[in-house]
Amino acid sequence: MRGGKRLSRSDVPLQWLYEWVQALVGVVLAVVLLFTFAVRVVLVSGPSMQETLQDQDCLLVLNAPLCGGFETGDIVIIQRDDFRDGEPIVKRIVATEGQTVDIDFDAGTVYVDGQLLEETYIREPTHLEEGLEFPVTVPEGCVFVLGDNRNDSDDSRDPDLGPVDTREILGRAVALLFPGVTAASEERDFGRIGPLD
Template sequence: MPEKKQTAGRGAYEWVQALVCSVLTVVLIFTFAVRIVRVSGESMRETLQDQDMLVVLNNWLCGGYEPGDIVILQRDDFYGGEPIVKRVIATEGQTVDIDFDAGVVYVDGAALEEPYTREPTWTQEGTEFPLTVPEGCVFVMGDNRNDSDDSRDSALGPVDTRCVLGRALLLAVPGPTADTEQRDWSRVGILN
């Protein structure tokens, strides 16, 4: 009989130990490696919808940003310090120009192919173009170009990469789509 008690006690101890290790691992991952961010607003529509939940790789693990990356940034002097989600259009040293009559964005003289945008870029926000992105900065825009406050806004301009919280890795929980007000679970997955 004492042998059965010892085996049962050992099994419970191992179960608790595994549970504690699992919880600690999750806490460490969400503290240092990734975070969950909720999209607020329609500036990234159709790529992302209002209330989408994203898994974001923290800035210090990103190793730099590339054009096309979806990033979360935060500056105290913009949007009341709330995190915002945008797409990197250009990185340091690249020159951005926008033909607002044609709605076309150019980087280093080449027109961007942007299948992710909702419509051409018609809205000017106050930044003077052409603009060369300063060292340590990125130029960001929303995919819903004409309903997005982004680097075209002189209040934001090119964003220091120290203000970037991280790169969006995947859409974890979809918010309701703007057109149907239903959650489209087929959108869940890795973001480009």
């Protein structure tokens, strides 16, 4: 080689191994940074979000600092140390700060600012009362969350949780990575994999 050291045959495998290890370390570092600062993986536990989400669904979650705020309809992961032993819970935002939530438990309907919510995603009407007095105006910096399976969900209707401070939200679920067992068929529905929107 002109102007440089000529590589011997024994140096070629070492060069290849060095480049392969360097690439592997770069990939591992990128994955660690991605899952430390940008996203996380969360398993759904229990039936509270059926039929939208099933028990043991594996979700890709965008970490809260990257969400740019939260909106009605977002599926979020919440963690509060004094609620359900600090286990993360998955719920849907139905109202944000300043909005007023009212529930007619006899009719099973939810109202936000006097408007009936069109909730095509719920499993059944909202008949379960958990003790919170309604109507409720969502405080500043908070959201009001409900499970899609309204009659089998611990959510903002429970006075122990109530409106959730957005600082207690770990992130927003953006995609289903791997399906849990669908309750009705006891099988995994791989057709459900993909974005949650």
